[in-house]
Amino acid sequence: MIERHKHLLVPLPQGAVFKRLMKYATPHWKWLIIAFLLLVGGTGAQILGPILIKIFIDDYLTPRIFDFQPLLWLGAGYLALYLSSAIMNFSQSLLFQKIALRIIQQLRIDVFAKVEKLGLSFFDQFPTGGLVSRITNDTEQVKELYVSVMAVFVQNIVFLIGVFVAMFFLNVQLALFCLVLLPIIITIMQLYRKFSSKYYSEMSEKLSQLNARLNESIQGMTIIQVFRQERRMNQDFKKTNKEHFNAHFKSIKLDGLLLRPAVDFISILALILVLSFFGITSFNSPVEIGVLYAFINYLDRFFEPVNQMMQRLSIFQQAMISAGRVFRLMDHDELAPVKQGNLSPSIEKGMIEFKNVTFSYDGKQNVLKDISFQVKEGETLALVGHTGSGKSSIINLLMRFYSIKHGEILVDGVPIEAYEEEELRSKLGLVLQDPFLFVGDIEHNIRLYDESISDGDVKAAAEFVHAVPFIEKLPEGYHTPVGERGTTFSSGQRQLLSFARTMAKKPKILVLDEATANVDTETETEIQKALEKMRRGRTTIAIAHRLSTIKDADQILVLHQGEIVEQGTHQQLLDQEGLYHKMYLLQQGAEKLVELAVETLE
Structure with missing residues (x-):
């Protein structure tokens, strides 16, 4: 402690x-x-x-x-x-x-x-x-x-x-x-x-x-x-x-x-x-x-x-x-950040801006240092970098899980502290690398106690993210029991259910924390199709583990030790031949080795 x-x-x-x-x-x-x-x-x-x-x-x-x-x-x-x-x-x-x-x-x-x-x-x-x-x-x-x-x-x-x-x-x-x-x-x-x-x-x-x-x-x-x-x-x-x-x-x-x-x-x-x-x-x-x-x-x-x-x-x-x-x-007074001020703005467009944000978890060592960037309505921003570079910290601050001491985060030009909790949570959809499922059934995990989401909305969300095929194969369909943390399902199935849960809320901003990191290549294809549909018409911030999945991102930020060291599109960053270029070559080489090994076994 x-x-x-x-x-x-x-x-x-x-x-x-x-x-x-x-x-x-x-x-x-x-x-x-x-x-x-x-x-x-x-x-x-x-x-x-x-x-x-x-x-x-x-x-x-x-x-x-x-x-x-x-x-x-x-x-x-x-x-x-x-x-x-x-x-x-x-x-x-x-x-x-x-x-x-x-x-x-x-x-x-x-x-x-x-x-x-x-x-x-x-x-x-x-x-x-x-x-x-x-x-x-x-x-x-x-x-x-x-x-x-x-x-x-x-x-x-x-x-x-x-x-x-x-x-x-x-x-x-x-x-x-x-x-x-x-x-x-x-x-x-x-x-x-x-x-x-x-x-x-x-x-x-x-x-x-x-x-x-x-x-x-x-x-x-x-x-x-x-x-x-x-x-x-x-x-x-x-x-x-x-x-x-x-x-x-x-x-x-x-x-x-x-x-x-x-x-x-x-x-x-x-x-x-x-x-x-x-x-x-x-x-x-x-x-x-x-x-x-x-x-x-x-x-x-x-x-x-x-x-x-x-x-x-x-x-x-x-x-x-x-x-x-x-x-x-x-x-204990270590409370979650809450709304400040008397205004009650709403998120309409989903524009995001970080202005000179510096952040530390323990008050001693900064994990983010003077971070500034802007994501326009409907754009996709990808965050890449080695472990500990600050990617997840940016997501945590955007979700208002932590308070910031230096800098400012704006959503639709309004400081994030001005939004009501309900407004912020309903308009920001978060998909984690390791999705969490609750004890209940599939329908319960998609709706998650929100009575405003009808049975039709649950099925529509599952269909939207291509989760229907595996759900319909289950013995009890949407009423199939889910054990603690959903351990009876594969990682890909859990991820599709977490996608459906997020899309049932119809968020304006989509936040993806390495959503494909723990799934196999075959399942990743289905998940990429779901992600592509989910991103349409939404502002998206995605932490990317596999660089091949973010080639079409409007903007990519390369983080290193809490700082933005490179910024641009996939092709622009490759042309710079910097850190992103090296990471890409390493992943390409690893993928080719895997393909060669598979061919040898066959």
Whole structure:
């Protein structure tokens, strides 16, 4: 990860993270109030139960008074409290869970929407697996905060308050003694948060690295197997997995020390305190058995919610760390370039002009240096040059994937920054060297969620680019399933489908990024026919790998190390006997060698 992305690894303050998480609950405040009232009612019913039993023991059982009607009312009251508590607790739990799922649903939508707005400069440098981990694993951890932690915390805090109210009702002096337990428990919680945040942050980062390695390995499995790198990749994966294990094991040891064992120890001390108090009191005055029972019952009920909260504290810490990572991503300001100014021009002719454009991806090394050229309406401009000469960078800037700091790009005489995103994307058609197909079917990949493109438009686009013959040979025609990245189709078929997808939009400007580089000679003939039709009446900029395919271009730019070193038509550049001439001779010689080899084999 490059330097400008290092801040994405720095944890956010947990207080700020918690406030932002609570803002997501604001739209649900009415249901939260209802759930809270049900929670208070259910908790109150639970707390009143031991008091009724205390009344039964001290007022009826101990003096042996067994009047039927009062005892019936006590029994009925106890059952009513138990049933009402069960119903209200079930209802409030259901409401809290539903609200939690709604909140996490919105959070996932927000983080994915933010990722869609990030510029390509971010995706160029940030590992894909790490990004997927933040959108899936981290949001799943945040979901556990709302589902497993928040409702339990709220419920148990209310319950603890009720327990102390009942304790003060029974015996003020002993209740004050029990209050001393709260600072001790809070101190344990603070110690746990302090140490666990470090371990969980390390765990999340190692999990992201695991996902990044998995994503890279799966996508590059062909290369791994060809070069027999399975053992090395396995060792790298084992190393990262071991680091994740170590971080996780540290958190487990911390949980084992500061969660249940510590609370159980304090609960034993509290029980000793209560029994000692009543034992000492019994020397001077009689002890009410009902009060003793109620106090021990409340003490037991006091530590059960404390244990529940302590056990969920680890989930809380993981969720806070994960939420911080998600919010770091959502706060990242490396956005895709957007429209500037109040004008809303439209692209009518498709004229393109670059004026003294200088560009750098990292802000240090320029990949384009003072580039200037003009393409008139309906003309074809070809870009040629060795790898790294800046051809694709020109395409990226024209598509407004990146912002420029120096120079100007004009479309129909208007700065490219002035166009609306929809206008620019609908009027510029891009065909990449390695076309990307989505899971679905052929019709879906041509239409690509654009409902304005009818079934007739889909078929017309396929026919226009000569894709119909191979589509009609498929078992289900336009409804033939397409797997991930279209791997079940040949490179030529994928390219024809990407042509059809582009032409279905009827763009004014056509941008071709080495569209024939990965296809065989026979398929290239069909693709060249399609390209020739596609270019008619459209301004076209094409990156050319095979110079023989751009002989009819109106203008050819020869790039070298980010600069235009030659410019002219195919014949003019050959007559100059410069870099283009040398590239052409090399390709011609290579093609003749291939032809000779084929003839020899035959």
